[in-house]
Structure formats: structure tokens, C-alpha cells
Amino acid sequence: MSSLIKYNARDLLALGTHEAEVSYGGEADLLKNFKKCKKNPHHKNFIPAGEFQKAHLPERYHDDDIFDLTNTLIDLTVRVTAKFTSTERPEYFPDTTVRYPFFNNIGEKHLWRTGTGRIWDVRKMSQEDAVDCPCSRCQASLEPVREWGQVNVITATHVIFNVDEARQSFCRIDYNTDNGSYIEIEGWGRDGSDIIEDRYLLTCVTHDIILLDRLRKSVDHYNDICYKVYKKYLPTKEQDRLTIVVSHPHGCGKRVSFGDWKERFFVGHGTTKYSYSSATCPGSSGAPIYMLGRSGWRWMYYHVHSCANESVNVSGLGWEH
Incomplete structure (x- = not known):
């Protein structure tokens, strides 16, 4: 298919089947x-994140910057798990x-529904902001914490x-090996869904200030690299088609x-979908x-993995320059 053809976004929804994992036994x-x-x-x-080395890159791309980028992307990738299915989910994609x-x-x-996300932004609150932490523990407390932070995650x-x-x-951070340690942070909210583009901005909260500072540095470095x-x-973007995916297959x-x-599917106004x-x-x-x-841009509207068919995997809609 030619990249000059303009596609209707709804016509591309049938390219594959979603790849969220489902578990009834945790x-x-x-x-x-x-x-x-x-x-x-x-x-x-699949290369376990805890074992990733420069030698794992395709030979053509043994590049220090690509290695740095991949490691930083590993740092920012999280497991996303939902334990509830909303009654507002539609039976069909709109129209x-x-x-x-x-x-x-x-x-x-x-039912657990498990996917993957990437930390896009981090915000830290202090006593001076005078904003109570909205986590479940603080909401039930007479003395809610006022030193806390938001971790904003992009998922499907x-x-x-x-x-x-x-x-x-909840989101699981640093889950780099099946039996390794990790940090879990609580999902809180953010009404940022787009059904057709298949992108959701999930806000999580934590009291771990050291974690917030580390993630802030990783986000800033990722944007730069x-x-x-x-x-x-x-x-050389037409010749160099390397595509990197960091994920939690089967929630592991x-x-x-x-x-x-x-293939590149052009929808319009800088919006595309890829296989x-x-x-x-x-x-x-x-x-x-x-x-x-x-x-390569700092905005939240990047491509996320959305679905797959028998031959290829397919992203959601994303913006590109």
C-alpha cells in the first residue's frame, strides 16, 4: 500500500485483534x-530487559545513541493492570x-486486564502547593499526604x-525480570481517552519522592536522546526502518x-498508523x-501498540512531524 493514499481511521480498525492479556487467576x-x-x-x-546489551541491537544499528535510547525506554516502560471493566465500554467502535x-x-x-504503558511525564507536589494526595489511603485518612506526585502514563x-x-x-515499575523486584503505584484517573486513536493518559500517584525524582530525570533524558x-x-528514515518495542508480554x-x-497508513493532519x-x-x-x-517529539501523541493479525503487528494512531 502506498503511503500517499489517505485512509479513513475507522477503516483501519479491522487490521487486527487487541493484545491485552486476560487473567482470572492473578x-x-x-x-x-x-x-x-x-x-x-x-x-x-524477545530480550529480557534485565539482560539487554548493545550486542542485542541489530548489527546495522550498533549505535551508542540507539543503545542509550533503548535503555531509557526500558526505564520508562511499565506494566498496566486493570481490575475493573466499565459499563461505559461500547459494544462497537463508534460508527x-x-x-x-x-x-x-x-x-x-x-478479571485482570494487563497491558503496557510508557511514563510520559512526572509532576511533584509539595506542602506549598497545598494539594492533598488523592490516593485511596489518603482519601480515607484525616491527615492526607501533601508531598506526593503524579506519574502520567500513556497506554491503549x-x-x-x-x-x-x-x-x-495499578502500574508496575522496574519489572525487568520475571522474578525480580518492582515498585507498584496506584492508578487514580484522568479522562484522556481516545477510542479511535487507541490512546489513554493514565495518571498514577505515589508518595515516593526519590522515585519521582529518578523518573523525572529519565523522562527528560528520554526526550533529549x-x-x-x-x-x-x-x-534516511525510508531506508532505516528499525522499530523498537518494549512491553510486558503476558503481563510478565x-x-x-x-x-x-x-506499512505506513496516512490518515491526515500528520496522523499515521504503522504495521x-x-x-x-x-x-x-x-x-x-x-x-x-x-x-522524536515530546508530545503525548506518539504511536502505541494496538493490535495484531497473523502476519504483522499494528500501532494505534499517532502524530509525526
Whole structure:
């Protein structure tokens, strides 16, 4: 398909099936799903984040800046888990006959829906701001904390649909190996969903000031290195199609995969959707997608992993320069 063709965004919704992981038995089920995966048996094309080295990059791209970028993207990628399915989920995508994910699961108890997200921004509150922390513990306390912070995460809308789901969700940070340590922060809200683009801005909260400072530095560094790599590969973006995906396949430890983007679907006003060969699995929905010479701006409207079919994986809609 030519990139000069303009597509209707709704016509592209049928390109694949969502890749959120579903569990009725918590963490134990997620590990079982990983082991019995049919899409990527043994997950040979996924590199555990805790083991990632420069040698894992495709030989053509043994570049210090790409290595730095990938490591920073690993730092900012989180597992997103929702324990509630909102009654506001539609049966179909608007003005289509394409069924919307998890409509049939409304009302089900014990269902975990797991995907991936990327920390996009961090805000720290202090006593001087005089704003009480909105976490569940502080809301139930007579002395809510006033030194806290927001961690804003971009994920897919079909993973977190609205504020009701956000408030029964949590994000897992630093989950780089299946049996390793991690930090969990509570989802709070933010009405930032876009069904057609498949992007949701999830705000989480934490009292861990040291964590907030570390994440703030990682976000700032990612913005800088991302733009540096963008400028370096902008002149060769048609030839250099490397596509990097960092995700939590099956809700297990974070993994990195490399491939190439295959098709670019132009929708209009700088909005595009991509297909790519980088490995994904259920649990990868909402994962950040980085493409050389195409990803490189600070805005939140970047491409996230949305769905897959038998031959390729497909992003949601995103903006590019």
C-alpha cells in the first residue's frame, strides 16, 4: 500500500485483534499464559530487559545513541493492570461494525486486564502547593499526604477505558525480570481517552519522592536522546526502518523486541498508523513504539501498540512531524 493514499481511521480498525492479556487467576495465570503462548512459543524474539546489551541491537544499528535510547525506554516502560471493566465500554467502535474489546466482559469479577504503558511525564507536589494526595489511603485518612506526585502514563484505551477503570488499576515499575523486584503505584484517573486513536493518559500517584525524582530525570533524558536519534536518522528514515518495542508480554517481566516497520497508513493532519515485524504478544497492548527518523517529539501523541493479525503487528494512531 502506498503511503500517499489517505485512509479513513475507522477503516483501519479491522487490521487486527487487541493484545491485552486476560487473567482470572492473578499473577499465576499470567505466567501460565506466557509458557503456553501459541503466537511466540519460547519467546525467542524477545530480550529480557534485565539482560539487554548493545550486542542485542541489530548489527546495522550498533549505535551508542540507539543503545542509550533503548535503555531509557526500558526505564520508562511499565506494566498496566486493570481490575475493573466499565459499563461505559461500547459494544462497537463508534460508527462501525467492529466490536470493541471487553464489552462482553462487563460485570465479570476476578478479571485482570494487563497491558503496557510508557511514563510520559512526572509532576511533584509539595506542602506549598497545598494539594492533598488523592490516593485511596489518603482519601480515607484525616491527615492526607501533601508531598506526593503524579506519574502520567500513556497506554491503549482498550486497556484503560475511563476514570472508573483507572481508579481500579495499578502500574508496575522496574519489572525487568520475571522474578525480580518492582515498585507498584496506584492508578487514580484522568479522562484522556481516545477510542479511535487507541490512546489513554493514565495518571498514577505515589508518595515516593526519590522515585519521582529518578523518573523525572529519565523522562527528560528520554526526550533529549529521542530527539537526537530522530535528527540523526531523519534523512534516511525510508531506508532505516528499525522499530523498537518494549512491553510486558503476558503481563510478565519487561522485554525488548526489534524489527522493521512494514506499512505506513496516512490518515491526515500528520496522523499515521504503522504495521511492523517487531515481536509482540498479549500483554503488549499500549507499549511504546519507536521508529527511527519518525519518533522524536515530546508530545503525548506518539504511536502505541494496538493490535495484531497473523502476519504483522499494528500501532494505534499517532502524530509525526
